[in-house]
Amino acid sequence: MNKIKEKIEAAGSILLIGHVNPDGDTVGAGLSLLLGLEKKYPEKRIDFVLQDKVPTNISFLKGCEKIKGVEESLGEIYELVIFVDSATIDRVGKAKDLVGEAFKINIDHHISNSNYGDINIVRDISSTSELMYSILEILDIEITLEMGEAIYLGIVNDTGNFAHSNVSENTFKVASKLMKIGVNNNKIVNDFFKTKSLERMRVLGKALSEMVFIENKKMMYFYLPYEYLEKNNIDRDDTEGVVEELINYAGSEVSLFLRGEPNGKIKGSLRSKHDVDVNKIAGIFGGGGHIKASGFTSELSANEIIKKVVENL
Ligand SMILES: [Mn+2]
Incomplete structure (x- = not known):
């Protein structure tokens, strides 16, 4: 130093x-x-x-x-x-x-x-x-x-x-x-x-009501397509915090939030509550970060990404 x-x-x-x-x-x-x-x-x-x-x-x-x-x-x-x-x-x-x-x-x-x-x-x-x-x-x-x-x-x-x-x-x-x-x-x-925009509160509401739980993998996920962001005038900042909310469910060990990007790619965020190493999982898609919080960007479809994540859990 x-x-x-x-x-x-x-x-x-x-x-x-x-x-x-x-x-x-x-x-x-x-x-x-x-x-x-x-x-x-x-x-x-x-x-x-x-x-x-x-x-x-x-x-x-x-x-x-x-x-x-x-x-x-x-x-x-x-x-x-x-x-x-x-x-x-x-x-x-x-x-x-x-x-x-x-x-x-x-x-x-x-x-x-x-x-x-x-x-x-x-x-x-x-x-x-x-x-x-x-x-x-x-x-x-x-x-x-x-x-x-x-x-x-x-x-x-x-x-x-x-x-x-x-x-x-x-x-x-x-x-x-x-x-x-x-x-x-x-x-x-x-x-x-405590300064969230109305759009951000609405996105969170949508995520919490439409999220999907995969019981045998203890994974909660939510996918927000780019078309939705565009149509509703939602900034990328407005989706901050969604992945953290998904892991709040008592049964969740891992959460995955996928967001469509303007260039057709998908941005993924992962969180882990206890032992799952999500840095490793993000690494499969060329991303990374921390053991309990990681991210990546992928050209795969949302379904393909979810399938791959589930296979590696
Ligand atoms: Mn940092």
């Missing part, structure tokens, strides 16, 4: 990038690092670029307005690129075009991470945001309230508000230190979770 400090100090221009369809963790980790680096190294040019827009339930974080799109930064040359929360280099989408010949640091917590960086800081920990807290300490960067709120939201995002198996003693320690500098737990949780 000390090598990161040397690299940052030596670089005149630094690019931070997170994954497509940004979530609270990629934004939280990237934003806290951006704010910290800007404060410590005002002479350096530092950009945080994301291919896609930050969802509204995250964009209330102070500093979010500094996040740039890929077009705004095209043509810029960076000496150092720091990837956050991205298991593969392709997860950053079009932002990959900005990397060029730069030295690459990969900061992540996905066990499926392909170690594509020149330096890889990949830890099995709740969130990249939790990891970023330690990195900022190593960089001797003081954590301000704005940075703390970003990190806190990232942790809340990836732990399902401190409910998942990835929560450790350190997760609570970090959360506690963040509260000590003034982070308001209840405010972050309310602004992040």
Whole structure:
């Protein structure tokens, strides 16, 4: 980790990038690092670029307005690129075009991470945001309230508000230190979770009333075709959280949510309650993530995907 400090100090221009369809963790980790680096190294040019827009339930974080799109930064040359929360280099989408010949640091917590960086800081920990807290300490960067709120939201995002198996003693320690500098737990949780759109509530209702349970595999699944999304003006953000709801059923050990994409492919999300390794199952389709939470994209039909998943359970 000390090598990161040397690299940052030596670089005149630094690019931070997170994954497509940004979530609270990629934004939280990237934003806290951006704010910290800007404060410590005002002479350096530092950009945080994301291919896609930050969802509204995250964009209330102070500093979010500094996040740039890929077009705004095209043509810029960076000496150092720091990837956050991205298991593969392709997860950053079009932002990959900005990397060029730069030295690459990969900061992540996905066990499926392909170690594509020149330096890889990949830890099995709740969130990249939790990891970023330690990195900022190593960089001797003081954590301000704005940075703390970003990190806190990232942790809340990836732990399902401190409910998942990835929560450790350190997760609570970090959360506690963040509260000590003034982070308001209840405010972050309310602004992040209790701000759902009507479309999102309706999609959840549809999922809960039409989901299918496969008794002998203890799997609950739901497929939402693209035609439905288009016809009802539903954003991809509106389908967040469906897969977590499907596993809430007492009988569910595994949940699968499939969503049609505009390009005809299907995006799959998997969750596991106890022992099933869904990172392995996502791997069959070229995806991955964590043992209890994984995802993939496939060209197969929904029926073929469901069949394959069931065969491998
Ligand atoms: Mn994450």
